[in-house]
Amino acid sequence: MNKKLKNCSTCGKEIAKSVKVCPHCGAKQKMGIFGNIVFLIIIAVIGIAVVGSPSSEEKEQMLRDELSSIASGPTNSVDTKQIIDTFAIMGNGTDIQRNNLEEQLKGKIVRWPVKVYEVAKKDENVYRIQTTDSNTPAAFIDLYARSESESRRIEQLSTGDVVIIKGRIVGTFMRNIEIEKAIIAD
Numbered sequence: 173m174n175k176k177l178k179n180c181s182t183c184g185k186e187i188a189k190s191v192k193v194c195p196h197c198g199a200k201q202k203m204g205i206f207g208n209i210v211f212l213i214i215i216a217v218i219g220i221a222v223v224g225s226p227s228s229e230e231k232e233q234m235l236r237d238e239l240s241s242i243a244s245g246p247t248n249s250v251d252t253k254q255i256i257d258t259f260a261i262m263g264n265g266t267d268i269q270r271n272n273l274e275e276q277l278k279g280k281i282v283r284w285p286v287k288v289y290e291v292a293k294k295d296e297n298v299y300r301i302q303t304t305d306s307n308t309p310a311a312f313i314d315l316y317a318r319s320e321s322e323s324r325r326i327e328q329l330s331t332g333d334v335v336i337i338k339g340r341i342v343g344t345f346m347r348n349i350e351i352e353k354a355i356i357a358d
Contacts, residue, residue, distance in 0.1 A: 246281070250282055286334065286336075310348045
């Protein structure tokens, strides 16, 4: 018998090993041991992922803890003039210099007065702020409102308003500093 063929478990006629239904009698064919093992591994991985992932309440508590840590923790000293010069459009900074500076900045917590250019609502208590100013680095900021009054304040911000934020630098986007988990610090 050919290695690619097997006998149907119901009618006994030769069929391809890869078929799921016998073309002669219509009986479903069982998966081989390899197919069963792969199926069980996939189910196990999914089960572990579901069981191991935190609940929505746990995620919310972790976020509150992180925002509290940022609010009460120290800020890192960064050279804002170097950041502005390196990331400026039509500036003298090269790709390698921007990449190196970005790696140095990642994870640092900064407290900056930022001049608002645009405000958008990302989520229930999360706002995306784009800044514009020649005195601080251009940035995209995910600003978290920790209360109803902070939400109202953020929603009332207009282009040109200045607000002091404190948050963690996570990278850059379009020559702008990306700051996540930021809060109002003034």
